[in-house]
Amino acid sequence: MATRAVEAVAADPDEARALAVAALAATRRAKDPDATSVAHRALGLAARVGDDAHTAARHLRAALRVAERHERMTLAAEARMSLALVLDDLGRPAAAVREIDVALRSLRGLRRGRAVMQRALILRRLGHDEEAMAGYRSALRVFRREGDRLWEARALNNRAILHGYHGSHRLAAADLGAAAAIYADLDLPTAAAQVHHNLGFVAAQAGDVPLALARYEQARAVLTREAGVPADALLDLAELLRSARLLPEAQQAAQDAVDTCRRGRLDTARGEAALLLARVALARGNAEEARDAARSARRAFTAQRRHLPAARARAVELGAVIAAGRAHRGTLRAVQEVAAELTTAGWLLPGCESWLDAAQLALALGSLGDRATAAACLDRAAVVARRGPAVLRARWWHLRAVAHLADGDVPAAARCADAGLREFEAHRASLGATELRVRSGGTVADLAAFRLRLAVEHEPAEQILQWSQRCRAAALWLPPARPSGDPVIARDLARLRSVHADLAAAPIGAAHTGRLLQRQRDLEEQVRRRSWQAHGTEEATAAGPPLDVLAAALGDLAFVDLLAVDACLHALVLVGGRVTHRPLGPAQPVLDELHALRFAQRRLVARRGHRGAATLAADHAAADLDRMLLAPLDDLIGDRDLVLAPTGQLQALSWSLLPRCRGRAVRVTPSAATWWRAQRTPRPDGPSVFVGAADPPQALREVTGIAAGTPGATLLAGARALVGDVLHALDGASLGHIACHGQFRTDNALFSALLLADGPLTMYDLSALNRPPGTLVLSGCDTGLSAVHPGEELLGLTSTLLQLGTRTVVASTGPVDDEATRTLMTDFHKRLGTGCTEAAALSAALLATDGDARYSSAGFVCYGAG
Structure with missing residues (x-):
């Protein structure tokens, strides 16, 4: 029974634990020292699989004591062999090597091969990679000769990780493929899942983020069900999320690994987790936090005599010093030393990163000698950088x-x-x-x-x-x-709407509200993680049309690109085929006036405070913005209608409030290329679709009145405004108009939503459209906002709709007054019916809006082709 328990650990740790407990009870009655030792060893191995190193060490020491007391030297050696791995988990690698070296003296044949493989694993963690590789090769020869397929698969799996760290992705994939085949033949799903996770690790090392995420997720589903996700798997995931700039998620995964290590007293993996948290902090710009965490990890590794991990921690520590602006030539020498140590040891990617850190610092120091040092560091990094x-x-x-x-x-x-x-x-x-x-x-x-x-x-x-x-x-x-083409995502989006309906029906303070909110967060996270696994469908393409093609498409329009470079604004104006560059001045005063304008608008729409003061503030800010942004371009744009591509920080500006924009047709676009693609996208010829949610009350009146004047229109109002029906109607529509509450999500703009009868209509839902509507009007609060990410990348309803293929989106960058919006939209559609473009119709409708209503209506902007 005890022997069966050891054999069962790989397949079912819970069964192994139960068998071992039963065996221990039986051996106490039979007084069988061999079975007692083996049963304790099985309990120790099962505890290690569960990341409980303290319990594992206690049972393995018991197994060793029993075997030595009764002079069962082979059993004692096998117990030492297992104890060595646990000691390494506990952060005592030197003791681990001593134990396994003692064990090797008493082992022969197959058992000795297993110990050699275990020793190689410990040596790899210590950074003795060449000796570890030799150990794996030696052990594999023994396993193949003896026909031990289980241990052959284990050795292949471990050797693949070493290949992956050294950048030998083809060799790693070959080893893992062979290991997976063996585990499948032996019907060991948990072990196969670990191999699948390691295939994700190899994909991550090669830079294939979607494939790595997909493999990690598939492995996670099995590991969670069988034995729980091990700490090293959490660390691999955290590192991948860090590389993909999913930094909050990376920090959470690393923290989960820290918690797992703390519970199981896995000091070795805990140091790795602390180091990863330092790297995440550095990526988030928290240099001081990163330096402290990396220093703590380095000291822990040094105490464990794990010199290469200590060097990696030192590299991150120095990177944080550089990021904090405290580096000097001594720092440069230290970075070069660490880079050389990592490269010599075969840790090519960390070594390359350190060579690049050294080059960056040398260039920042700036002398002729420093530039020569930078060139040398770039040469050292070249081989890896060109294929990394x-x-x-x-x-x-x-x-x-x-x-x-x-x-x-x-x-x-x-x-x-x-x-x-x-x-x-x-x-x-x-x-x-x-x-x-x-x-x-x-x-x-x-x-x-x-x-x-x-x-x-x-x-x-x-x-x-x-x-x-x-x-x-x-x-x-x-x-x-188009993530919602995935049936798993479509199912989870439907479940998300169901949860939303339950939340809407739940009384305030109900005990189950917290559970519903947690369920909502869980479903949103599942949708996000599943969507990350999608691969791109095309190679990289040119970023936009040639200048003459863009100029021809513009015709009489003036294109104005407002860009920020080094905290200064610049304007590029394309008129009549000629581009003019004009500096506009510092960006900060413009941003200050933008904030003042938006604050005053919100006060006026919400009817808070002194309306006269708010009106003066709004008009003053709008006049200043007009003076700083458009007045310097008067001689270039004249009275032409505009296509504006504002820098990301100006995406939320209510352009119609600027004096030079009033009465002028203005189209706003993320870039010239996006506008050009939008205006050449064919408009679908389906009927117009009008959607009105039951709340706010004006929405029903708004769409009912407009639809009545639109021949052949489809009307989905009140309880009929269901997400599925709305999506079906919008597919191929020439025009869509949705009046409802809007919800902009700063945490994830793709979950920004339009709130319909059965729940939120998100961008994930809209991605299911085969033919998005030619024009889509979003008559609700904040529907035109986008989150601005580094690199001037936008994420929101309007930007994503333009990418999906909608030609024109009309949406609001702020709160709206219900009655003023109904009046504006009725006028807008009347003008559309006379043949006006969307931009011209919106401009004329806004010009006709007087009094306080204009500050609400001015939030509506025409995006795209217009």
Whole structure:
């Protein structure tokens, strides 16, 4: 029974534990020391699978004591062999090596091969990679000769991890494929799931984020059901999320790993988790926190005599010093030493990152000698950087560009920056999820800003416009992600609406409200995580149309690109085929007036405070914004209608309040490329669709009245405004109009929603449309807001609808007054019916709005083709 318990650990730790407990009870009666030792060993191994190192060590020491007391040397050696791994988990690698070396003296044949494999695993964690690889090869020869397929699979799995750390992805995948086949033959689903997780690790090392996430998630489902997710799996996930700029999620996964390690006293993995938390803090810009956490991890690793992990921690610690602006030439020497140590040991990716840190610091120090040091560091990083993950390649090109610029070679700097952006564009195109595409821009935001700055300072206006198109809202240029085509996501979205309905019906303070809110959060997280697994469908494409094509599409319109470079605003104006560049001045005064305007608007719409003072404040801020943004362009734009591509921070501006915009048709777009694609997208020829939720009360009156004057229109009002029916009606519609409450989500803009009869209609739902409506009017509060991410990437209802293929979106950037909105929308549709474009109809309707209502109505903006 005790022997069966040991054999059952790999397949079913709970069964193994039950068998071992029963065996111990039986051995006490029979006084069988062999069975007692083996049963304790089984309990120790089962506890280790459950990440409980303290309990595992207690049982394995008991197994060792019993075996030695009765001079069962082989059993004692096997107990030592298992105890060695647990000692390593507990942060005592030197003791682990001593135990397994003692065990090897008493073992022969197959048992010795198993101990050699275990020793190799400990050596790999210590950083003795060459010796570990030799141990794996030696053990595999024994397992194959003896026909021990279970241990052969274990050795292949462990060797694959080592291959992965060294960048040998093909060899790692081959080992894991062989291990998976063996585990499948042996019917060991938990072990197979661990291999599947490791295939995700290899995909992550190769930079394939969607594939890695999919494999991690598939493995997680099995591991959670069978034995719980081990700490090292949580750490792998956290590292991948960090690389994808999903930083809050990465921090949570790393913290979960810390908690798992603390419960099981897994001091070795706990140090790795602390180091990962330091890396996440550094990515989030918390340099002091990162330095302290990395220093703590380094000291723990040093105490455990784990010198390579200590070197990795030292690298992060130095990176935090650089980020905090406290580095000097001594720091540079220290970074180079760490980079050399990591590279020599075969830890190529961490070593490359440190070489790049050293190059960046040397360039910042700035002397001729420092520039030579930077060049040498970039050369050391080149081999790995050119075949490593895309983000690493882009950073290498960026630093080369900075080095060339420091030497005064502007053309070479531009070529290197271009190459870095191309590398990253190909990577971004491989991501299918809109959220991942948008957030990934943060990894190259500095490179994009560098390239744009280079264009502004050294290139003609036409080139500046080209790079503005390419560097801003680039994620929107890619083919749209359609996550709700996934039946799992569609099912979870339906469940999410059901939870929303339950929440709406729940009395305030009801005991189950908390459970419903938790269920809502869980479902949203499931939708997000599932959507991340989608792959991109196309290779990276050019960022926009040639200048002559864009100019022809504009016709008599004036295109104005407002961009921010180094805290200064610049305008690029394209009129009649000619681009003019005009600096506008510091950005901060503009942002201050924007905040003042939005604050005054909200006071006026909410009818709070002194209305006269709020009106004066709004008018003053609007006049100042007009003076700073548009007055310097009077001679260029004249009285032409406008296409505006504002920098992300100006996306929420109510343009119609600016004196030079009143009565002028204005279209707002994330970039010139997005507008050009929108205006050349064919308009669907389906009927117009009007949707009105029961709340707010004006919504029903609004859509009923407008639909009555629209021949052939489809009306879904009140209880008929169901998400499924609305989506079906909007598919292929020439025009859609939805009047309801809007909800902008700052935590995840893709869950920003339109609240219909049966719950929220989110961007995940809208992505199911095969043919989005040509024009979509969103008559509700905050429906036009977008979250602005690094790299000028936008995430919100309007930006995502434009990416999905809607030509024009009319939406509000703030709160709205119900009655004023009904009046505005009725007038807007009447003007549309006379043949006006959306931008012209909205402009005329806004011009006709007087009094206090204009501050509410001015929030409505025409986005896209217009």
